[in-house]
Amino acid sequence: MAEIKEEIMQVLTQMRTEHKAAVDEAIKNGATISGEAKANVEKMNKRIDELELKLQKQAIVLPGSEPGKKTEEQIARTKAFYQYVRYGKAGLEPAERKALVEDASGLIMVPEDLDAEISRALPRINSMRNICDVKSTTRDKKRRRTLSEVTMGWGKLETGALVPESNMVPTEDYIYVEDLTGLAKIGKDELMDTDANLQAELADSFATAKADKEDTAFAVGSGHTVEEPDGIAVDAVLRASLESGCGAGDEATYGISWTTDDTVLINDILKAEYKLPTQYLNGASWLMNRKTELAARVLQAAGTGQYLWQPSLQVGQPNQFDGFPLYNNNDMAYPADTTAATNVVFGNFKRGYLIVDRMGMAIQRLDELYAEAGLVGFMVHFRVGGGLKRYDPFIIIVNDV
DSSP states (O other): OHHHHHHHHHHHHHHHHHHHHHHHHHHHTTSOOOHHHHHHHHHHHHHHHHHHHHHHHHHOOOTTSOSSOOOHHHHHHHHHHHHHHHHOGGGOOHHHHHHOOBOTTSOEEOOHHHHHHHHHHHHHHOHHHHHSEEEEESSSEEEEEEEOOOOOOOSOGGGTOOOOOOOOOEEEEEEEOEEEEEEEEEEHHHHTSOHHHHHHHHHHHHHHHHHHHHHHHHHHOBOGGGTSOBOGGGOHHHHTTGGGTOOTTOEETTEEEOSSTTOOOHHHHHHHHHHSOGGGOTTOEEEEOHHHHHHHHTOBOTTTOOBOEEOOSSTTSOEEETTEEEEEOTTSOOTTSSSOEEEEEEEOHHHHEEEEEEEEEEEEEEOSTTGGGTEEEEEEEEEEEEEESOSTTEEEEEEOO
16 A cells, blocks of 8 residues: 555656646747647546556455454454353463453453444344434433424514514433343354354354344333333333323324224324324334234225235335335234233334444353353343434324223
8 A cells, every 4th residue: 555655656746747847838839738748647647547546446345354454462352352252261371361351340341343243233133223323322321402393483573573482492311321131152062163153153142132132122121210221112201191091093292092992903004104294204114013014914095905015025125014114023012912002103213213332242151051051151241222312203003091
């Protein structure tokens, strides 16, 4: 890379010389530049373009390769980590033990490359991470602030029109980072694999364990008081007015209840869709239990005989209902369940729900617990939280209110 940059500087210097010569010649010949001078300038421009393209190709990171060279400290840390995974602390040399990084509780911090691999895998198996806003933080909570809307009106002030008054009321709350602990069990044979194979095995196991817990918590988590993320389907503000005595089919600010108790009706689903403010439709999606999706899938629009559920035409992409992506979360309640609960959430999750990651993952090797089964357990510790940052991007459908 340094050689290419030096070559560019040499070409630039030569180009400046050629340009000066061309200008001098133009002045000498009465502002006329010869064909030879023009050709030299064009030649230099072409060479600059070629070198810029070469620089761009040098900057491309091939799949599976690392964007930058590791330092000696990073290499030693990664090597020591995989030795720890295979043999535990007892199997490490003093220099390898020194290279390991521990957190305040004595757990081993996972190297950045494995941590990044797990983070990349999560969106593939965690539906909420696919559709929500995800941010990183170095603190144990993330502040969320909102202001009430401004009231405006038409009319000329000089003709006596009144300016609508509105008080912008600020509210402040926090999305807390919670502790998530998971367990992955790996066979002793797999632990003897190469670092690359072992990294893939760990990433798959840890990502799966984390995704299962996260998806449940982001949907139906009970909140910070019980050390869980705030689940969107159980959020008190979204459900408050519906639970204050509304009957079947009645509406509240952020939702409706089924017209017929415990029954999925296409008219109710469409009513929820059209209740969402227009500014949130671009990027909106559905979230519901698979059994709720099945009930909606077999329904036809009144008077048309058409099904509004459409299958995905691309692998890895969600099905759609009335043109909006539909995601499943089987921890959400089904309408026929006997307890009052949210069955459907429709809205713009990117605008309304925030997932907070506190970077860094720690691990503890459990040698004896699963020894009889030929397995080694690994307890992993993450810091992650989630909660609504605003409510108006969502409409819910509930049962048994």
